Amino acid sequence: MKSAVVSLVEKALKAAQAEGSLPEVKVQINIEYPDKKYGDYATNVAFLLAKQARKNPREVAEIIAHHIKDPFVASVDVAEPGFINLRMKESWWNSIIEQILRDKEHFGDCNLGNGKKVQVEFVSANPTGPLHIGHGRGAAVGDSLCRILQKAGFAVEREYYINDAGRQIRMLGESIWARCKELKGEEVKFPEDGYRGNYVIELAKEALQKFPDILNMPKEKAVERLAEWGKDKLLEKIINDLKSFNVEFDSFFSEKSLHQEGKIEEALKVLKEKGYIYEKDGALWFKSTELGDEKDRVVVRTNGEPTYFAADIAYHRDKMKRGYYLCINVWGADHHGYIPRVKAAIKAMGYDPEKLKVLLIQMVSLLRDGKPVSMSKREGEIIPLRWLIDEVGKDAARFIFLTRKCDSHLDFDIEVAKRQTEENPVFYVQYAHARICSIKRIAEERNISLNPHQSDLSLLKEEEEKEIIRKLSQFPDIVEASARNLEPHRITYYLTDLASLFHSYYNRFRVLVEDKALRNARFALCEATRIVIKEGLRLLGVSAPEEM
RNA sequence: GCGGCAGUAGCUCAGCUGGAUAGAGCAGCGGACUUCUAAUCCGCAGGUCGGGGGUUCGAGUCCUCCCUGCCGCGCCA
Numbered sequence: 001m002k003s004a005v006v007s008l009v010e011k012a013l014k015a016a017q018a019e020g021s022l023p024e025v026k027v028q029i030n031i032e033y034p035d036k037k038y039g040d041y042a043t044n045v046a047f048l049l050a051k052q053a054r055k056n057p058r059e060v061a062e063i064i065a066h067h068i069k070d071p072f073v074a075s076v077d078v079a080e081p082g083f084i085n086l087r088m089k090e091s092w093w094n095s096i097i098e099q100i101l102r103d104k105e106h107f108g109d110c111n112l113g114n115g116k117k118v119q120v121e122f123v124s125a126n127p128t129g130p131l132h133i134g135h136g137r138g139a140a141v142g143d144s145l146c147r148i149l150q151k152a153g154f155a156v157e158r159e160y161y162i163n164d165a166g167r168q169i170r171m172l173g174e175s176i177w178a179r180c181k182e183l184k185g186e187e188v189k190f191p192e193d194g195y196r197g198n199y200v201i202e203l204a205k206e207a208l209q210k211f212p213d214i215l216n217m218p219k220e221k222a223v224e225r226l227a228e229w230g231k232d233k234l235l236e237k238i239i240n241d242l243k244s245f246n247v248e249f250d251s252f253f254s255e256k257s258l259h260q261e262g263k264i265e266e267a268l269k270v271l272k273e274k275g276y277i278y279e280k281d282g283a284l285w286f287k288s289t290e291l292g293d294e295k296d297r298v299v300v301r302t303n304g305e306p307t308y309f310a311a312d313i314a315y316h317r318d319k320m321k322r323g324y325y326l327c328i329n330v331w332g333a334d335h336h337g338y339i340p341r342v343k344a345a346i347k348a349m350g351y352d353p354e355k356l357k358v359l360l361i362q363m364v365s366l367l368r369d370g371k372p373v374s375m376s377k378r379e380g381e382i383i384p385l386r387w388l389i390d391e392v393g394k395d396a397a398r399f400i401f402l403t404r405k406c407d408s409h410l411d412f413d414i415e416v417a418k419r420q421t422e423e424n425p426v427f428y429v430q431y432a433h434a435r436i437c438s439i440k441r442i443a444e445e446r447n448i449s450l451n452p453h454q455s456d457l458s459l460l461k462e463e464e465e466k467e468i469i470r471k472l473s474q475f476p477d478i479v480e481a482s483a484r485n486l487e488p489h490r491i492t493y494y495l496t497d498l499a500s501l502f503h504s505y506y507n508r509f510r511v512l513v514e515d516k517a518l519r520n521a522r523f524a525l526c527e528a529t530r531i532v533i534k535e536g537l538r539l540l541g542v543s544a545p546e547e548m
Numbered sequence: 549g550c551g552g553c554a555g556u557a558g559c560u561c562a563g564c565u566g567g568a569u570a571g572a573g574c575a576g577c578g579g580a581c582u583u584c585u586a587a588u589c590c591g592c593a594g595g596u597c598g599g600g601g602g603u604u605c606g607a608g609u610c611c612u613c614c615c616u617g618c619c620g621c622g623c624c625a
Contacts, residue, residue, distance in 0.1 A: 002564095035568070044567060047605070057605065081605055083568070126625070168625060193624090283623055294551070294621070301623040308625050336552050337620040360553080363618080370559090404561070407553065409618075411560065416574090419587095425573075427587050439584045446584095474564090481564060493562060496572080507580085507589040526584095548587070 001096065001473045002031040005041045005086065012067035013045065021063050025052050033474065039077065039085035040470070046082040057082025093466065094457035096473045100528040101452055105535045108476040112483055113154030119319065120146050122330035123242065124161040127235040128172045129197055131385040134332060136245065137410065138361045139385075140401035140541065142330040143247040144488035145359075147539045152483035154325075158249045161315060164231055165256040166308060171195065172234075173227025179204035180215055180226075197382070203230050241386050245394055246541040258314045264306050267314035267349070268299060276348045286313070291344035294337075313345040320351040328486065333360040333407065359486060361406050367413040392417040395542045399426040402492045402540055425496055429533060430545055432499035432506075436530040437546040439511050439523070448512055448519070452527045455520035464505040465525055471498050475532050479539070488540065495536045502529050 006029045013029070016022045027048045034042035046061035053060050061078040068076045068084075072092040077085045100107045122142025125135045146156045163169075175194040179201050182188060190196070207214060207226055214222050242248065258264050268284070271277050276287045277299070284300035286309075299310040319327050331338070336358075343353040366373040366383055373383070388397050396417045403425060404410045416424060443450045460466070475494070482490040511522045534544040 030567095032564070032567075038568070042567085047567085050605080079568075081568090128625095163625065166625070281623085285623095298623045303623080305623085307623065312625095333553075334619060335625095339552085362553080408561075409554080413560095424587075428573095431585080431587050435585065435588085442584050477564080485565070489562085490564080493572085500572085503588055504590085506584080507586090510584065512584050548585080 002041075002477045005031045005043075008068065008070050008073070009043050009045060009064070009084070012064050012069070015067040016063050022049060022060065023052050025049065033470075034083070034085060038079060038083070039075075039087045041086045041088070043084050043086075044082075046078075046084060050082065090458055093469045093473070094460075096469060097457055097524055097528045100472060100531055101524060104531055105538070107531065108151065108479045108535065110152050110476060110480050110483075112152040112480055113149065113325075115153065115155055116325035117157065117323070118149055118154045118326045118328065119157045119159055119322070119324045120149070120328045120330065121159045121161055121319075123238075123247070124163070125238060126163045126168055127231045127238060128168050128195055129234065129382070130199055131238055131241050132382040133364050133366060133385060133388055133412070134361070136385040136388060136397060137364050137401045137406075138330050138332065139242060139245055139247045140398045141359065141361055141406045141488055144398075144402055144491070144540050145328070145330075145486055147541065148479060148482045148488055148491065151479055151539065154483070157251065157324075159251045159253055160249045161253050161255065162235065163255050163308075164235075165254075165259055165311065169227050169231055170223065172200075172230050173223040173225075175200045176204050176207055176226040176230050177214075177219070177223050180208055183208060184215060199234075203233060206233075241384075241389070244389055245385065246398065253315065253318075255311050255315070258311050258318075259306070263314040263318065264310050267317045268306075268310060270317070270349050271299075271313070271345070274348055274350070286341075286345065286348070288341045288344035288348075291347050293340040293344045297341050309341065312342060313349075316342060316346055316356070317349055317351075320346060320349070320355065324355065327356050329356065329358045331358055331360055333362045336360050357486065359406055362404075362409050364401075364410045364412050367411055367415075369415045370413065373414070388414075395430070396424065396426045398541050399429075399492065402488050405487065405489055425492075426542065427548070428503075429495045429499040429537065430542075431548055432502045433530055433533045433537070433544045434546060434548040435502075435506055436526045436533075439526060441547075443512055443523075446512075449516065450523045451520050452524035455524040456517050457521050457524060459518050459521040460525060462505075462509060464501070464508060465522075468498075468501050468505060468525060468529060471501055472528055472532055475536070482539075491536055491539050495533060495540075498529065498533060498536070502526075502533075 009029050009031070013022070017024050027045055029045050030043060032042050032044070045064060046057040049060050050057040058078065058081060061082045061084050065076045065078050065084050068086070072088055073086055074089040075087040079085055120142055123131070123135055123139050125131055131139070143158070146158050149156045171191060171193060172195060174191045178188050178190050178194065183204055207229065211225065214226065217225070268277065271286060276290070278285050278287065282302040283298045285296045286299045288297050289295060297309055298307055299313065300306050339358050343356060346353045346356060392414060400412055400417055401410070440450065460469070478490055478494045482488060509522070511519065511526055513519050513522070537544045
């Protein structure tokens, strides 16, 4: 609820300026949560104005503090060296509970986005194999980010870029083809960079059933057909896996379509017209160095084929033309070196590179009881996301993927995630939700009346109760900060904190007490907590079970 | 070599886009279930925020220089 406090301080500042005690300078009013002993809210405006007001911060603070008048404010203090500390009345805190009970899951919605269109492109894994753990983290971050941005008032579009063209798809076809041969007992040299995962063998078995005469066809033709068919099968599997991970997309963008519709040529033509294309060694190069890249990049190979990068230029041109307020790409951190050239291309085509934000997702190290699980790519031995979901569950996987800043390494311990104990942060939060549901259930069973909406919240006198309310009041700020900084992990931390406060409270106090008025008041607090936990979990794509 | 990211408690990590005495979980030790779910709670301990310099009322946070680790640096995608 910082925004309400901001406007309150703003009003005081304007009043002070109007009477001439402070100069008319614009400042950003910043509200913080100070240590409890100082107050409920604090602001540092005085420091920001001190220089131009030619007064010391303390004096400025006194002037502003003097003008703060609001029915919700209990006291205003100025502390050295110039902080203004506010303490709010009980009615302020109670109104927050009322607001949560009234707004329900809409509590924390904000208008940061103001309906502006934002596109988030994530996962975009090649349809040449199943999703692995790394994709899972990207999926969790991307999807959660979308949910948060939506709550913050953006019109979000989720897109998956399908790399369905080029060498790797052909290689998929060759790999399946080779496996078909082997299944028929024929000696065949498996392609050097082929896909060696078991799923290729499965595909080959299926292909032999579906296309009985596939091996009688000329190799080129067979490979092409198998590539096309295999790619579709794998994409279907990817989409299914994502669905079980609670992730769905609004649109799929095909790289192949860029080739087919001449979009690549178009994009390159634009670059050429602007003078960013030159020929060298029989290839066409993009002068990305002029726009901040380390070296120039080939866009059309000697053999006349456009590079992957050329397609990506066309893809980003298409995105830019679609007129988003912001495009967010969620990439694996190993692609970081790729950012400058894409930004260079965007700039070269006359768009603002700031329209593109790239989120880099760091590697996930898989552990089992603290020991690393080998993830060697040898023999295509990757750990599939599907396996992880089956092993630890969708909720645990998503939550744990979101327990770190996305650009930090993540240690994912499968045994801890599976363990249904205190070590597991997912259950900790879900349990708090379930406990509140349980209170309600018990009350119904025992015919105990509960009416959170008609409760006298002033009965909530305990320090633990006030702590919870303070925390609840921060939810909108956390949502906004997560959206502003594109950092879903803030929600995860917030929920853990909130759950912790609730568990403490639950252990120390009873909700279903004899005193009806107190019972209702406490239950109102619980309901508000439940609503916020459930909504927070929703933002993470994690379920909020009513019993566990 | 160049570039990106990181370095905070024994371990894994937060730290609100510069704020007041740097936090949490785990691991360790000791306690709490005839009560609304013990998947929980309560208490104890733990620090040169990698190092130096700088910017200012104020730096874990910003600038600079070192040290260390991970990762990128294809006419691969």
